[in-house]
Amino acid sequence: MKQTVIKNGYIVSMNQSRQVFVGGDILIEGSKIIDIGSVPDEKIKPDAEIVDATGKLILPGLVNTHVHLSQQLARGLGDDVDLLTWLHERIWPYESNMDLEDSYISSLACCLELVRSGVTAFAEAGGQEVDGMGRAVEEVGLRGILTRSAMDCGEGLPEKWNESTDYCLKKQEEHLKRWNGQADDRIRVWFSLRTVFNNSDELIKRTKSLADKYNVGIHMHVAEILDEIRFAKATRGRTTVEHLDHLGVLDSNFLAAHAVWLTDRELDSFALHDVKVTHNPAAAMRVLGFARIKEMLDRGVTVSIGTDGAPSNNRMDMMDEMHLTALIHKGRHLNSKVLPAEKILEMATIDGARCLLWDDEIGSLEKGKKADLIIIDPVSAGSLPIHDPISNLVYSMHSNNVEASMCDGQWLMRDRKILTVDEGEVLKLARERASDIVKRAGITLPHRFPIVEA
Ligand SMILES: [Zn+2]
Incomplete structure (x- = not known):
């Protein structure tokens, strides 16, 4: 099996005791880490690929726990409008006018942004075309949990989405059988529940039984806005x-x-039942809600970080999201000690892996775990000097500091170049597809300034 050795890096392992190996090496064989720390020469095969990481930081790949792959081409369609306009006039028309190929291209484009921001694993919150998403994830080389959006009731839904409870569940089971464990188990499939607005009690209960039967998770939007609680x-x-x-x-x-x-009381019940939470700070700020993250952490709830979809955030960028998470809660509590950098890194790595029910294999750099990692080049005008690397990672660095990404032992990006797909071609197709969908869906955006044809 092919070996890769990454040598002499500043390794932030996120293992149980949170060890940082200075001048450390990682030995990778096939898809796994087989040694870390100081790797003896006799373990390294003569034909191993040697990567010099002097002056670089090495981290477990970041885990983005709330993504909408198929919304990538809707970036900018939902800015500065209220939630109902966002949903009924922009996003539902967009999503309901997508076909399988649109979903594939949208997913490819989203995956590229994820790779560039240091993400190696993610959880999809529910798109329409799992086959398109699966194909894209397989090709880009990421690790992801896919779900199909499940809605069996609710007002204002596009005609096309008029689905019975049975149909919602049957489709999800089909996708689970087709995709769960595919691409060397980089792809897993869960059940999804969209929101309490669009899910009957029968669907919710039967989803739980099926998730337990297949031993997978359920991803649901919960208590997102005050109107939802009233509803x-x-x-x-x-x-x-x-x-x-x-x-x-x-x-x-x-x-x-x-x-x-x-x-x-609800926070207590989350802790009691070990419910996992994905905190999406940018998306939450859009609808003006401060999730009570400190209170969750104080109770021992596992909280991770997600970007949400492109029209809810615009930046599918986990480096930005780590920064925001740290700042928002300090501001909310008027306490700069709340959510320190080391906690933010845990949320974006090992706690994210726990939310994906995948922490036995990912989320930290340890012997026996999957080789999902990123290499960060800290030399940039915006990140130097580095007096405290851990804090610098959260407060100063940007996604352009992410230089290389490996998932399941395979390089996805080196020297900031995507290796698995043709990035230029994907972006070209994404632009074309995006304007086609908007035309088909009849979505028009008002001009913000007077337009002068010059
Ligand atoms: Zn969402």
Whole structure:
């Protein structure tokens, strides 16, 4: 099996004792790390690839726990509008006018941005065409959990999405059987629940039974906006989280996205049931909600970081999202000690892996784990000098400091060049497809300034 040795780096391992190896080496064979720290020469085969990482930082690949691959071509369609306009006039028309090939191109473009921002693993929150997403993930070489968006009720849904509970579940099972464990187990498939607005109680309960049956997780948007809580109370007699608790779906395989509007009791029940949370700071700021992340962490809830989709955030950039996460909660608590850099790095790596139920194989650099890692070049005008590398990673560095990315032992990017797909070609197709979809969907954006044809 092919060996790669990365030598003499500043390795932030994120292992159990959070060791940092200064001048450390990593020996990779096939898809796995077989040694780390100081690797003796006799373990290295003569034909091993040697990579000199002098002056570079090496980290576990970042884990983005809330992504919408198929929304990548809708970046900029939802800026400065309220949520209902966002959903009914922009995103639903966009998504419901996509075909399989659009979804594939959108996913490729999204995956490229993920790789460039240091992500090697992600969780998809629910798109329409799992086959398109799967193909893209397979080709780019990332690791991802895919889900199909599940909606069996709700107002204002496009005609095309009028699906019964049975159909929603049957389609998801089909995708699970087709894609779970594909691409050397880089691709896994979970169940999704879109929101309490669009999911019947029957769908929620049957989703839980199926997820348990297949031993996979459930990814759901939870308590995202205040209107959702009002809606849940009006239609179910309880808040979203109380209702999910009542239906018995809150569990260690439940990944709650956003979780902005939670009471103390609901936070306690998240901790009690070991519910996982993906915090999406930029997207949350859009709809003006401060998720109670410190309170979750104080209770021992596993919280990770996600970007959400391109029209909710515009930047699918985990380096930016780490920075934002650190800042927002300091501001909210008027306390600069809240969510320090080392906690942010945990959220973006090992805790993210835990949210993906994948921490036995990824999230830290350790013997026996998968070789999912990134190399960071700290030399840039915006990141020097480096008095404290861990803090610098969170507060100063940008995605353009990410120089190389490896997933499952395969290089996805070296010297900032994507190796697995033709990036120029993908971006060209993405532009063409994006304007075609917008035309087909009849979406028009108002001019912000007077336009003069010159
Ligand atoms: Zn989302």
